[in-house]
Amino acid sequence: MxxxxxxxxxxxxxxxxxxxxxxxxxxxxxxLLTHVKRYTLTPPHWPAGLKLRVVALADIHACRPWMTPERIASLAEEANALQPDLVVLLGDYTAGTKLVTGRVEVAEWAEALSGLKAPLGVLSILGNHDWWTDFFAQRAEAGPTQSRKALEHVGIPVLENDVVRLEKEGHGFWIAGLADQLALLPNKAKGRDSFQGFDDLDGTLAKVSGSEPIILLAHEPDIFTKVPWRVSLTLSGHTHGGQVRLFGYSPVVPSDYGNRFAYGHVVENDRNLIVSGGLGFSIIPVRFGVRPEILQIDLG
The missing domain is CATH 1.20.5 (Single alpha-helices involved in coiled-coils or other helix-helix interfaces)
Known part of the structure; x- marks a missing residue:
């Protein structure tokens, strides 16, 4: 006893x-020092001979003391050191928590990201917090958001239901970027009881011509259930891996599909999705079992 x-x-x-x-x-x-999460894969209908390194940063959530402009600039340097062919930013640059010691203005984090360099360029999409924290965009129920303006001001294109064709060593491929799926907050005064997105998957993919491979950037991974086999790879963020992850399971995941799309490389019906654990956090400043990470994805 x-x-x-x-x-x-x-x-x-x-x-x-x-x-x-x-x-x-x-x-x-x-x-903690940022972890580089590496994936190597050859997606369906990927051209023989096309070797492509994509480096992705997701869910930065700039704020003090957690994600200062200085830390963001150092993340850009770490990304550059991986020698990417292409850098993609997967959304949510603004703070996702009120538990901060100070704000980081959009111009500050955008300037810090301007140091990103890659031979094929730097491309970006927006996330839900880039809309939710923008009072004017919410009131107008339309963009461009302050985040988009800041990114474009430093020379980083923002894809919202748009595509761009790139080429490496004679091989062409497409990057398609979706507008956010949860952009507008519920607003009962305007008769909106749930979130409203501006994403248009079919319209975006219709802009792709020919049969060259497509990499889709979509902040929230839930869209993956609708992504056709035509898309070689979907890259997402948003979930932060649940922020708390134990033995491959996250108790809370901001997804209608729970742990199905919480984190990592998901293969369904020969379609590929990679969900980043991200760099910052939202709601509460907690990470356990999901270190801040930069993705390095080697294709082909």
Whole structure:
């Protein structure tokens, strides 16, 4: 039988462990050196001889003290050091939590990202928080958002239901970028009880001509259920891997499909999706089991 002293030691030890675990999840893991998550794959109908390195950054959520302009600039340097052919930004540049010590203005984080370099360029899409934190875009129920203006000001194109054709060593391919799927917040005064998106998957893919491969950028991974086999690879963020992930499972995932699209490389019906765990966080400043990461994807 456990003694009173033994019981108190057990309780004290458990409390200390919980406090230590919480301190790690809030104060240490979010600030750890960024992990480079590497994937190597040859998607369906990928041209023989086309070797392409794509580096992706997702869910930066700029704010102080967690994701300062200085840290974002260092992330750009880390991305450049991976020698990508192409860099893609997967949305959510603005803060996703109110638990901050200070704001980072759109011009600040955009300037920090302007250091990204790649032979085939840097392309971007927007995320839900880039819309949700933009009062004027919400009121007008239309863009361009402040995030889009800031990115374009520093020379980074933003794809919203648009495509661009790129070429490497004689092989052509397409990057398609979706507008956000959760752009407008619910607004009962305007008769909107749920989120409204501006994404147009069919219209976007209709802009692609010929049979060259397509890489789709879509901030929220839920669209993957509708993505046709014609698309070689879909890249998403948004979920942060659940921010807390234990033994391959995330208790809370901002997706209608739960852990199905929470994190990592998903293959369904010979279609490929990669979901980044992202770099920042939303709601609460906690990461556990999901270190901040940059994606390096080698295709072909």
């Amino acid at each position: 456990i003694t009173r002293r033994g019981f108190l030691r057990l309780v004290g030890g458990s409390a200390f462990a919980m406090v230590s675990l919480g301190a790690y999840a809030v104060g240490i893991e979010p600030m």
